[in-house]
Amino acid sequence: MAGSASQKWLVRSAGLQACLVALLLTGLRAQSSVTADRLANAAKEPQNWLTYSGGYFSQRYSALNQIDLTNVRNLEQKWVYQGAVAGGWQTTPIVVDGVMYITQRPNDVLALDPKTGRVFWIYQHVPSPEARVCCGSNNRGLGILGDTLFMATLDGQLIALDAKSGKPLWRTLVADPKAGYSFTLAPLVVKDEVIVGVGGGEYGIRGYISAHDAKTGKERWRFYTVPGPGEAGHETWRPCPPNSATFCDPDAWKHGGGSIWVTGSYDPVANLTYWGVGNAGPDWSADQRPGDNLYTDSVVALDADTGKLRWHYQFTPHDRYDYDSVQVPVLADINWNGGPVKAMLWANRNGNFYVLDRITGRFLMGKAFVKANWLSGFDERGRPIQTVQPEGSPTWPGNQGGTNWYSPSFSPRTGLFYVSAWEDYATIFAGTPIEYREGQQFGGNASRPYVAVPGAPAVGGGRRGPINSWTEAAGHGAVIAIDPENGSHKWKFDMTDVSIAGILTTASDVLFTGSNEGYFQALNAKTGALLWKASLGGPIASAPMTFQIDGKQYVSVVSGLSLVTFALRD
Amino acid sequence: MVLALLAALSTVLASAQDIHPADYPRADIEYGARIYAAQCSTCHLPTGDGIAGVNLRSGKFRNVSRDQDLARIITSGIPQTAMPPFKFDAADVAGIIAYLRNMNTFDPASVKPGDGRRGQAVFEGKGRCATCHRVNGRGPRSAPDLSDVGSLRSAGSLQRSLLDPSSQMMPINRPVRAVTKDGKVITGRRLNEDTYSVQLIDDQEHLVSLTKADLREFTILKTSPMPSFKDTLEADEQADVVAYLLSLKGL
Numbered sequence: 001m002a003g004s005a006s007q008k009w010l011v012r013s014a015g016l017q018a019c020l021v022a023l024l025l026t027g028l029r030a031q032s033s034v035t036a037d038r039l040a041n042a043a044k045e046p047q048n049w050l051t052y053s054g055g056y057f058s059q060r061y062s063a064l065n066q067i068d069l070t071n072v073r074n075l076e077q078k079w080v081y082q083g084a085v086a087g088g089w090q091t092t093p094i095v096v097d098g099v100m101y102i103t104q105r106p107n108d109v110l111a112l113d114p115k116t117g118r119v120f121w122i123y124q125h126v127p128s129p130e131a132r133v134c135c136g137s138n139n140r141g142l143g144i145l146g147d148t149l150f151m152a153t154l155d156g157q158l159i160a161l162d163a164k165s166g167k168p169l170w171r172t173l174v175a176d177p178k179a180g181y182s183f184t185l186a187p188l189v190v191k192d193e194v195i196v197g198v199g200g201g202e203y204g205i206r207g208y209i210s211a212h213d214a215k216t217g218k219e220r221w222r223f224y225t226v227p228g229p230g231e232a233g234h235e236t237w238r239p240c241p242p243n244s245a246t247f248c249d250p251d252a253w254k255h256g257g258g259s260i261w262v263t264g265s266y267d268p269v270a271n272l273t274y275w276g277v278g279n280a281g282p283d284w285s286a287d288q289r290p291g292d293n294l295y296t297d298s299v300v301a302l303d304a305d306t307g308k309l310r311w312h313y314q315f316t317p318h319d320r321y322d323y324d325s326v327q328v329p330v331l332a333d334i335n336w337n338g339g340p341v342k343a344m345l346w347a348n349r350n351g352n353f354y355v356l357d358r359i360t361g362r363f364l365m366g367k368a369f370v371k372a373n374w375l376s377g378f379d380e381r382g383r384p385i386q387t388v389q390p391e392g393s394p395t396w397p398g399n400q401g402g403t404n405w406y407s408p409s410f411s412p413r414t415g416l417f418y419v420s421a422w423e424d425y426a427t428i429f430a431g432t433p434i435e436y437r438e439g440q441q442f443g444g445n446a447s448r449p450y451v452a453v454p455g456a457p458a459v460g461g462g463r464r465g466p467i468n469s470w471t472e473a474a475g476h477g478a479v480i481a482i483d484p485e486n487g488s489h490k491w492k493f494d495m496t497d498v499s500i501a502g503i504l505t506t507a508s509d510v511l512f513t514g515s516n517e518g519y520f521q522a523l524n525a526k527t528g529a530l531l532w533k534a535s536l537g538g539p540i541a542s543a544p545m546t547f548q549i550d551g552k553q554y555v556s557v558v559s560g561l562s563l564v565t566f567a568l569r570d
Numbered sequence: 571m572v573l574a575l576l577a578a579l580s581t582v583l584a585s586a587q588d589i590h591p592a593d594y595p596r597a598d599i600e601y602g603a604r605i606y607a608a609q610c611s612t613c614h615l616p617t618g619d620g621i622a623g624v625n626l627r628s629g630k631f632r633n634v635s636r637d638q639d640l641a642r643i644i645t646s647g648i649p650q651t652a653m654p655p656f657k658f659d660a661a662d663v664a665g666i667i668a669y670l671r672n673m674n675t676f677d678p679a680s681v682k683p684g685d686g687r688r689g690q691a692v693f694e695g696k697g698r699c700a701t702c703h704r705v706n707g708r709g710p711r712s713a714p715d716l717s718d719v720g721s722l723r724s725a726g727s728l729q730r731s732l733l734d735p736s737s738q739m740m741p742i743n744r745p746v747r748a749v750t751k752d753g754k755v756i757t758g759r760r761l762n763e764d765t766y767s768v769q770l771i772d773d774q775e776h777l778v779s780l781t782k783a784d785l786r787e788f789t790i791l792k793t794s795p796m797p798s799f800k801d802t803l804e805a806d807e808q809a810d811v812v813a814y815l816l817s818l819k820g821l
């Protein structure tokens with residue numbers, strides 16, 4: 001479709017936007033409050049990075065263009081902030097009028113000078129020892145409204161901080177850490193409310209999304225991702241068959257999972273907020289929870305004022321693979337069958353790329369972007385036709401998925417969707433019945449990785465040592481550029497190791513991403529050609545972001561324990 | 571958490587090392603006496619000899635001699651005994667220690683405790699403290715935020731701060747005056763500094779980072795901009811303000 005009239009309109013529109021941006025950048029904004037209006041129009045002030053994904057549409061695309069295809073090779077490191085604690089660092093900073101705010105493990109918040117990395121203040125919340133997290137003391141970032149920052153903590157609290165001083169303004173306990181509830185996501189601020197969702201999908205939680213008054217923390221609404229009796233969708237937690245030969249849990253819905261651990265999106269015109277919902281609990285012992293298990297592994301579209309469900313689409317009904325659907329919902333206005341559509345683009349952990357109508361929830365397309373043998377296709381309503389593999393046989397994609405929580409990107413200039421994918425990676429799935437115990441792991445796992453040689457190292461969810469002993473034989477990473485109009489691969493950039501790094505694109509058609517191997521790399525967003533790379537040492541488990549101060553564009557990324565910031569040579 | 575408390579304690583107790591009982595600030599002793607009465611006297615009795623073999627009024631302790639050791643026992647307890655760990659903050663511990671060191675001579679009945687509510691009124695009214703200081707999200711940011719000052723500073727330090735502000739000003743908070751090469755004057759409160767740069771919150775409440783090489787002048791003032799209240803607040807009013815500040819324990 002490249003070169004179509006509508007595609008050209010997209011490009012022209014992006015050009016106009018760039019002109020507006022240039023005008024705005026000539027006068028640097030003094031430090032001022034972040035209004036709801038500014039958040040809704042974040043794309044118009046690309047010198048800042050106001051939300052986790054850069055804007056409500058979560059495209060992780062910036063209209064900045066100073067760093068371009070020709071000069072990107074002249075990037076140089078401007079500063080490094082060395083994090084104080086060990087462990088993966090998955091956060092994305094925000095930048096507001098010349099100040100960068102970032103979280104570091106476990107629940108610290110720092111204000112930094114984005115030109116030098118020097119620290120203005122630090123706030124340290126020590127999570128309760130009761131906090132339980134399956135996969136590391138992660139925190140992915142902050143929300144902001146006015147002069148107030150919002151952080152959701154590992155021990156189930158939502159804390160508001162004064163952005164000028166780091167002093168707490170209020171804190172509220174949202175979820176019980178003893179029962180395995182936690183927060184690892186960056187809150188989403190919409191109008192005058194702060195929206196969060198609970199993690200704990202490996203602890204048998206009953207997930208929910210809640211909105212809180214930004215002034216007080218008081219809960220405004222709550223949407224349970226596992227509906228209770230009498231609520232629509234509860235029927236998908238079917239009763240146990242009489243005399244079931246295997247263990248069946250009659251109360252499965254009470255600890256049915258549906259965690260929320262990555263920030264959602266928002267369409268201000270439709271007033272809908274979109275959230276990806278995590279796996280059903282227990283993760284792998286699916287037979288003990290009969291039914292589709294809504295709204296696990298789904299995207300839910302909620303009225304932002306009331307939390308009422310407007311529509312949903314379930315990517316993996318009755319999940320037996322831990323295919324969380326917590327990916328960032330990317331909103332984009334694209335062409336579909338010759339006309340415009342308000343779309344949602346989604347590369348799912350289950351290995352398929354989806355296009356949905358984000359107003360109605362209508363399924364427009366599903367197509368595998370990596371090898372996927374758990375389904376053979378989709379029926380006319382978009383329900384996957386599942387092909388459960390024989391016992392002992394590998395399932396593609398493997399447990400960590402064809403992708404996961406790593407931020408994708410959509411460039412309105414190229415019209416392409418970019419995803420960090422895992423290829424040639426499989427798991428031999430098996431579930432073990434498990435009874436729920438509050439606060440204890442609730443996975444039911446008897447799966448094993450599929451490896452070429454018995455006993456060979458397998459790709460894990462965590463980091464490997466300095467030697468890539470799992471090699472390409474266990475799977476490898478790639479950045480895949482997908483044309484949303486037909487799901488085809490426009491180009492692919494292969495890496496030897498898998499990657500959990502997110503992706504940033506800019507108005508100069510530069511794509512930034514990282515890798516497990518510690519490379520920070522810039523690609524041509526149109527062709528996938530490597531333009532530049534720097535070895536930062538530590539694995540990159542975050543997504544790059546960009547901002548501009550005093551006429552200079554910067555790009556920041558976290559590698560290992562270091563926040564590293566680049567700009568063009570002076 | 572424990573490390574953080576000990577770090578804070580080392581700050582407030584630094585002036586209390588190896589000094590004569592009479593050198594402990596009266597504000598600390600008075601504050602400690604009130605905490606002792608509320609938290610410690612159930613077991614130790616007001617006379618300090620409620621536990622067999624322990625006489626707190628004697629000024630001698632079986633296991634410890636230094637203030638830091640006393641602080642550790644108060645906050646950590648003594649295993650296998652009835653002495654539990656207490657969740658006191660640095661100001662509380664400083665007060666209790668000051669009182670214990672003076673228990674033999676100090677008469678708690680002589681204490682006329684400050685009134686925190688009256689102190690808040692003075693803070694926001696006559697004292698005009700709220701024109702510079704911020705508390706719990708209200709007020710300007712030009713001076714340090716005091717929302718948790720009652721857990722960080724001892725009563726004695728707060729009292730002295732009212733009388734001689736510069737003597738108690740944390741060096742990191744010192745005022746900065748900078749003039750850029752093009753003549754722009756920037757004044758504010760220091761937040762951080764290194765060899766090449768300084769970070770401050772300026773008088774317009776902007777977080778500002780300055781590169782020293784870009785400055786024509788750079789001065790760090792050692793005098794606090796806060797006035798002394800020695801002559802402008804009565805002793806009772808000072809005690810009330812201290813009581814109010816001690817009640818500010820943060821969120």
